[in-house]
Amino acid sequence: MNAASTRNLVTLLAGMGALHFAAPRPFDRIVPQSLPGGPRTWTYLSGVAELACAAAVAAPGTRKLGALAAAGLFAAVFPANIKMAIDWRTRPAPLRTVAYARLPLQIPLFLWALKVARDAE
Template identity: 70%
Template sequence: MPRSDRSALALAGLLAGAGVLHFARPRPFDATVPQSLPGSPRAWTYASGVAELALAAGLAAPRTRRTSARAAAAFFVGVFPANVKMAYDWRDKPAPLKRAAYGRLPLQVPLVLWARGVARGAGQGREGA
């Protein structure tokens, strides 16, 4: 299996796992939804879980991989405000939780770059397939 396929499938697995968690354990995600958004936090939690599952499915399929990878990069940028809110809200939590919340912030950059790399690599190494 080409490296680009492995990378895309790994990103799909990460997104699928996160998407499932939005339904299995929604409460922590609800707490990260900015209050300025209309509707209930749970609706936004479920909507983002659906988005992650859809992105994962799109990344898993070579035909939709490039578009899905670009959408995943945009998604990672779009959820950054929720990560900032979480870091702010958890500023008074115990040190391990605070580190986890702050640690999520710089992780968005490699996630965006990973998704962009998958988009660039989509279709490479598939000659004769």
Template identity: 60%
Template sequence: MSKTREAGKSTAAKSAYALAGLLAAAGLTHLAYPKPYDRIVPRVLPGPARWWTYGSGAAELAVAAAVAHPRTRRSAAAAAAGLLVAVFPANVQMARDWRGRGTTARNLAYARLPLQAPLVAWALQVRRSASRG
């Protein structure tokens, strides 16, 4: 294998591991510190907010593990993109709820909204970079 191709694979693997790390960190915080997440669960969802917080945390951990493994990386990265889209309504709920807070908090909540797009794009790039074998 050429050094250029090896470097490309190494970069792709590093990107996948970084994505897995981000998802794992998010999943762990959902499980260890659920209250802040409970508050941003859209109220239109049925059942207790804690169920959704724990469920999304568990999903993030499972997807993180699958993204980290080369054999499951391609499909897991697609699942990561879907998961990132699925949790977007919580960011919208946070932005709506924080409209009356101070400028810094409000701006933080609003800044989270466009951040989701590059995260989804990153997951899709990891998917494209993953081997098909």
């Protein structure tokens, strides 16, 4: 995989991680209610996880571990995307489309992170 792909993954992770702190409310709304504690705690924890993954992927010595962690993170947040799709099922069609489109988007993100991990070996 080329350096641009790795940089893009770092940028995505860092940007989304920062967004969890800059604008946490939308993330709070999609935290599954079955999780213990408050939604804001989970929003911040997932933001920290994304920032940590970004930092690990950015450094060549931790790139493989960071990319594997990112793949795990992409899988772990999938229930939030499902909750969003369920919650938004009665919203106008464009918003429903956004919510539903997030579901299959996790697959290429997951595969992208695995590819970065494989290429880091």
